[in-house]
Amino acid sequence: MARAALVAGDWGTSHLRLFLCADDGSLLARADGPGVAQARSACADVLDRLLQPWSREHGDLPVVLCGMVGSTVGWTLAPYVPCPAGIEDLAHGCVALRDERLHIVPGVSCRNRLGAPDVMRGEETQIVGAMQLAADLARGRQLLCLPGTHTKWVLPEDGRVVELLTAPTGELFALLREHSILVGDAATASGADTVTDGAGYQRGLSAAAAEPQADLLHRLFECRSRRLMGELAATDSAAFLSGLLIGNDVAGALKLFASARVPKRVPVIGAPGLGALYARALAAQGREAPMLEGTAAALAGLVRLQQLLPEHSLTHGH
Amino acid sequence: MARAALVAGDWGTSHLRLFLCADDGSLLARADGPGVAQARSACADVLDRLLQPWSREHGDLPVVLCGMVGSTVGWTLAPYVPCPAGIEDLAHGCVALRDERLHIVPGVSCRNRLGAPDVMRGEETQIVGAMQLAADLARGRQLLCLPGTHTKWVLPEDGRVVELLTAPTGELFALLREHSILVGDAATASGADTVTDGAGYQRGLSAAAAEPQADLLHRLFECRSRRLMGELAATDSAAFLSGLLIGNDVAGALKLFASARVPKRVPVIGAPGLGALYARALAAQGREAPMLEGTAAALAGLVRLQQLLPEHSLTHGH
Numbered sequence: 001m002a003r004a005a006l007v008a009g010d011w012g013t014s015h016l017r018l019f020l021c022a023d024d025g026s027l028l029a030r031a032d033g034p035g036v037a038q039a040r041s042a043c044a045d046v047l048d049r050l051l052q053p054w055s056r057e058h059g060d061l062p063v064v065l066c067g068m069v070g071s072t073v074g075w076t077l078a079p080y081v082p083c084p085a086g087i088e089d090l091a092h093g094c095v096a097l098r099d100e101r102l103h104i105v106p107g108v109s110c111r112n113r114l115g116a117p118d119v120m121r122g123e124e125t126q127i128v129g130a131m132q133l134a135a136d137l138a139r140g141r142q143l144l145c146l147p148g149t150h151t152k153w154v155l156p157e158d159g160r161v162v163e164l165l166t167a168p169t170g171e172l173f174a175l176l177r178e179h180s181i182l183v184g185d186a187a188t189a190s191g192a193d194t195v196t197d198g199a200g201y202q203r204g205l206s207a208a209a210a211e212p213q214a215d216l217l218h219r220l221f222e223c224r225s226r227r228l229m230g231e232l233a234a235t236d237s238a239a240f241l242s243g244l245l246i247g248n249d250v251a252g253a254l255k256l257f258a259s260a261r262v263p264k265r266v267p268v269i270g271a272p273g274l275g276a277l278y279a280r281a282l283a284a285q286g287r288e289a290p291m292l293e294g295t296a297a298a299l300a301g302l303v304r305l306q307q308l309l310p311e312h313s314l315t316h317g318h
Numbered sequence: 319m320a321r322a323a324l325v326a327g328d329w330g331t332s333h334l335r336l337f338l339c340a341d342d343g344s345l346l347a348r349a350d351g352p353g354v355a356q357a358r359s360a361c362a363d364v365l366d367r368l369l370q371p372w373s374r375e376h377g378d379l380p381v382v383l384c385g386m387v388g389s390t391v392g393w394t395l396a397p398y399v400p401c402p403a404g405i406e407d408l409a410h411g412c413v414a415l416r417d418e419r420l421h422i423v424p425g426v427s428c429r430n431r432l433g434a435p436d437v438m439r440g441e442e443t444q445i446v447g448a449m450q451l452a453a454d455l456a457r458g459r460q461l462l463c464l465p466g467t468h469t470k471w472v473l474p475e476d477g478r479v480v481e482l483l484t485a486p487t488g489e490l491f492a493l494l495r496e497h498s499i500l501v502g503d504a505a506t507a508s509g510a511d512t513v514t515d516g517a518g519y520q521r522g523l524s525a526a527a528a529e530p531q532a533d534l535l536h537r538l539f540e541c542r543s544r545r546l547m548g549e550l551a552a553t554d555s556a557a558f559l560s561g562l563l564i565g566n567d568v569a570g571a572l573k574l575f576a577s578a579r580v581p582k583r584v585p586v587i588g589a590p591g592l593g594a595l596y597a598r599a600l601a602a603q604g605r606e607a608p609m610l611e612g613t614a615a616a617l618a619g620l621v622r623l624q625q626l627l628p629e630h631s632l633t634h635g636h
Contacts, residue, residue, distance in 0.1 A: 109547070113529075114525075114528070114529050114532050114536065114537060114540070115528060115529070116525070116537070116539075116540040116543060116544065117540075117543040117544060117546070117547040117549060118539065118543050119543055119546060119547075150539065165536060166536075166539035166543070167535045167536050167538070167539065168498075168500060168535070168538050168539055169535060171498060171499075171500070172535070172538070175493050175494070175497055175498060176493070179493055179497065180486075180489060180493060181489075182486060182489070207432075207434070210432070210433060211431075211432050211433070213573060213574060214432050214570070214574060215533055215534055215566055215567075215569075215570035215573075216533055216534050216535050217485045217486070217487060217490070217534050217563070217566055217567055217570055218432065218483055218484075218485050218567075218570050218571065218574060219432060219434070220485070220486050220490075221434075221436065221468065221484035221485065221486055222432070222434040222435075225434060225435040225436050225437055225484070226434065226435060228435070228437060229427070229435040229437075231435060245535070248533055248535055249533075249535055249536075251533075252532070252533035252535055252536050253536065255531060256531060256532060256536060
């Protein structure tokens with residue numbers, strides 16, 4: 001068995017995913033913990049508790065963490081690296097803690113094509129990893145889709161992120177499904193499974209694509225009116241809403257990035273279930289959408305960033 | 319003092335507004351009660367309790383009610399009148415109860431220009447009243463804006479409603495302000511006043527208008543990112559969101575109805591505060607937006623519909 005060499009962690013708002021890695025980057029063990037929203041000021045303690053069994057066996061290992069752990073609500077602030085941001089910029093922007101045995105990866109900021117500031121934190125590491133796993137992503141111009149609570153559309157050029165654009169598609173879906181009369185009780189009760197239901201989702205996608213002039217705001221009521229008129233089953237309405245939202249996100253992003261002349265191929269990096277929904281929406285717009293699993297990408301990114309860390313980091317957190 | 323001749327009621331989901339009217343339609347007294355969401359199966363009792371003091375003084379008066387009281391969750395179902403729907407169609411569609419001493423006004427349904435079914439209930443009566451108060455609205459083609467939890471864009475032609483389109487703008491605003499991290503705690507804590515704040519609202523309007531290609535979904539994150547980057551005060555973020563949503567609603571609706579060649583003048587019928595926000599957004603798009611107060615319009619509509627009721631109604635509720 002390969003020797004343990006590194007602990008890599010993807011520490012977001014709601015989850016900590018911790019990986020024990022060998023010196024060749026392969027995965028030896030995995031542990032899960034609470035997100036920073038729950039850990040709050042106890043991030044150090046949460047980490048130490050999870051590290052204990054690994055430390056007993058392998059000694060004190062270097063740790064590299066990405067995600068919201070580097071935000072103002074996390075452990076310590078790792079300031080955003082402005083675009084264009086390449087892998088070396090990210091490695092240089094890592095904040096060192098604990099005598100440089102622990103590093104936190106910074107997020108990335110930009111001014112997007114709508115003139116608004118935009119940011120990501122965690123996704124930059126998945127993108128670094130995706131470029132390790134699929135080297136062609138580091139060549140030329142690409143449009144990447146990282147779906148989630150806040151979906152990120154990211155434009156790298158020769159491996160450096162030059163722009164990103166956020167759509168809170170997942171958050172809007174959760175809010176509407178949980179609280180809105182547009183979707184209704186039956187959809188809420190039947191839970192997450194309805195979202196992947198083929199027919200309802202496809203109908204939502206088609207509705208979103210039917211009239212490209214229509215803003216999302218003028219289509220949302222359709223979830224309710226079609227049910228009222230007996231044209232949509234109550235149990236299909238969450239899936240319909242999901243299709244409407246993701247269809248709008250995809251069509252809107254492709255329209256906004258049309259002037260960037262991106263390839264027909266739009267890789268999707270993220271959780272397989274949600275990623276498949278985005279891939280279907282991209283396919284409906286005539287795009288190839290190869291998928292990369294998000295956790296594997298994050299792990300590959302963390303391992304790669306650790307290799308690039310300066311022997312003595314320039315920045316120090318407290 | 320004029321003789322009491324009619325009780326008119328606007329009975330929505332969250333409020334009942336009851337009016338005692340003279341034979342010339344003037345208002346003699348007013349009472350408020352719970353909406354149908356609270357009254358549920360006790361609508362009859364709720365009404366009788368409010369009518370009692372008036373009945374003692376003026377005897378048994380005819381009653382006409384509009385709004386969600388005529389929905390499946392109200393007192394009795396008054397089925398939607400399909401478009402094109404004129405004032406006579408609405409009068410004929412009224413459902414009679416209590417030996418034809420009480421009538422419930424039906425809602426209106428259509429298939430809108432996006433190919434989706436659409437409905438309204440309560441707004442049709444405000445439109446009838448608006449045409450009484452401003453006779454020019456009953457001539458030629460008009461685009462009317464009735465802002466609210468579910469904003470209605472309504473197209474009447476020579477006084478008959480031929481189409482409507484719903485945008486759940488108010489509901490989305492309330493959901494995002496209350497539950498989303500996009501707006502944040504400061505905005506929630508500072509309450510409704512922030513929404514009418516001039517600067518934040520104007521900035522949201524401008525953002526919505528800046529890039530007509532951008533869907534709402536790709537602008538929403540701006541509420542958060544501008545705060546993160548110190549470009550927007552936390553106390554301005556709810557007003558900014560309001561401007562973004564209403565700006566999108568107005569620009570989107572004008573775009574969708576452009577092919578209907580509606581007049582430059584887009585009357586706004588509704589509550590003065592929200593109406594003023596819509597009027598500002600319409601003015602920013604180069605439209606004149608005269609305002610009509612919604613409650614006065616509803617009252618005028620109920621009085622007019624009562625005058626048109628057939629002496630013996632054809633339909634009977636239970």
